[in-house]
Amino acid sequence: MSALLEVRGLSVLYPGARRAAPVRALDEVSLAIRAGSVCGLVGESGSGKSxxxxxxxxxxxxxxxxxxxxxxxxxxxxxxxxxxxxxxAIQMVFQDPGGSLNPRLTTGEILAEPLRLHPDAAPGAHAERVSAWLQRVGLRAEHAARYPHEFSGGQRQRIGIARALILEPRFVICDEPISALDVSVQAQIVNLLADLRRELDLTLLFIAHDLAMVRHVSDRIAVMYRGRLVEEGPAAALCRAPLHPYTQRLIAAMPLPDPCRERTRRHAPAPEAIADYTTDTPVGCLFAPRCPLADARCRHERPALRESGQDRRVACHHVTLP
Ligand SMILES: Nc1ncnc2c1ncn2[C@@H]1O[C@H](COP(=O)(O)OP(=O)(O)O)[C@@H](O)[C@H]1O
Ligand code: SF4
Ligand SMILES: [Mg+2]
Known part of the structure; x- marks a missing residue:
């Protein structure tokens, strides 16, 4: 099936602080996302997801x-x-719904702004479109007159979602859309995104730092480690039988719903400090310092992303592909 979005060998460098080498935030990432699917993107903080x-x-x-x-x-x-x-056609929902909304504009002005910037996309009355979208994301038409600070975090994220969708994009990047919210409203926002995705036939890139969050909403999952894609595959298979040692660690750290399994599982690894990303051109596998299987080859040769017959990809010298 054809990909709506294809990323080929993408690298992004940020200038380093003062004399430091540039930060290689993305290192030759390749990824294809099918039209109408949800791709979950996971990895610890600083791995390059945003x-x-x-x-x-x-x-x-x-x-x-x-x-x-x-x-x-x-x-x-x-x-x-x-x-x-x-x-x-490509829009983004940001992690911090407060910080990404202009505090000096009313909700109505915030939602009408993209319509003004893309007039060809929005023939007809903006005010009507704005009230329709407010209702579609679970707010009320009269909320258009209020400012962002008058809303709760969950409501602000609903505004952020309406702002991203009002131009009727085909592809939406949701960058940790619930991590700044109270646990009690997280599920509501995930459900809203899932409903809108179905109704509007959207393709989503759903970014989260934690696998538990994305496994149920994603068709496929991509795992990043220090700017590189280390594993990618169908969500269920990847969670059931992770191939890369780093993905295995993420799964082991996931809370388990079943108390029997919780009791019998091996102890979860202690949380680790965020690695230092300021190295310039690293050689070998970036996971080697934390990997129990690392050997001399791992430290000197970058593992290529290999593809298995079962539609899975993994970058590790020591994984036998299924
Ligand atoms: N604007 C920036 N300038 C310099 N470095 C940045 C900038 N944004 C991100 N980085 C660095 O790039 C790396 C990847 O960051 P990011 O994409 O935000 O990761 P994630 O979203 O997975 O937490 C990190 O080392 C981060 O410090
Ligand atoms: S390539 Fe080597 S160090 Fe890297 S994940 Fe695989 S076994 Fe571990
Ligand atoms: Mg981020």
Missing amino acids: TLGQAIAGLVEPAHGQLLFDGQPLPRRRRRADFRRQAR
Whole structure:
């Protein structure tokens, strides 16, 4: 089946602080996301998940690589007028619903702004579109007159979702859309996104730092470690039988719903400090310092992402592909 979005060998470098080497936030990442599917993207903090989302949305400039949308290369410079139409098709829901909404604008103004910027996308009355979207995300039409600070965190995220969807995009990047919210409202926001995805036939990249969050909403899951894609495959198979030692560690750290399994499982590894990402061009496998299987080859040769007959990909020298 054809991919709506294809990422080919994408690398992003950020300038290092003072004299430090640049930070290699994304290192030759390749990923294809089928139209109408949900791809979960997981990895610890600092692994490059937001950078990948922002590069797809045109908010950061890649150093190398290519992005294809519907088979067409996305232009590098996203602000050019000819990019407008494609830009509309890709939208982003941010992690911090408070920080990403302009506090000086009313909700109605926030939602009408994308319609103003893309007039061809939005013929007709903006006010009507705004009230329809407020209701669609579970708010009320009269909320258009209120400012972001008058809402709860969950309500603000509903506004963030309406703002992303009002232009009727085809591809939406949800960057940890619930991690800043109270546990009590997290499920409501996930359900809202799942409902809207079905109704609007959206394709989603769903970013989370924790596998437990994405496993039930994703068709496929991609796992990143320090800027590299280390494993990718169907969500159920990947969670049932993770191949990469890092994915295995993520699964082992997941809370288990079954108390019997919880009692008998081996002790979970202690949380580790976030690694230092300021190295310049690292050789070998980046997971080697934490991997129980690491040997001399791992430390010197970068493992290629290999593909199995069962539609799974993994970057590890010592995994036998299923
Ligand atoms: N604007 C920036 N300038 C410099 N370094 C950055 C910037 N944004 C992110 N980074 C660095 O890039 C790496 C990846 O960050 P990020 O994509 O935010 O990871 P994640 O979303 O997985 O937590 C981290 O080492 C982070 O410190
Ligand atoms: S390549 Fe080596 S160090 Fe890297 S994950 Fe595989 S076994 Fe571990
Ligand atoms: Mg992030």
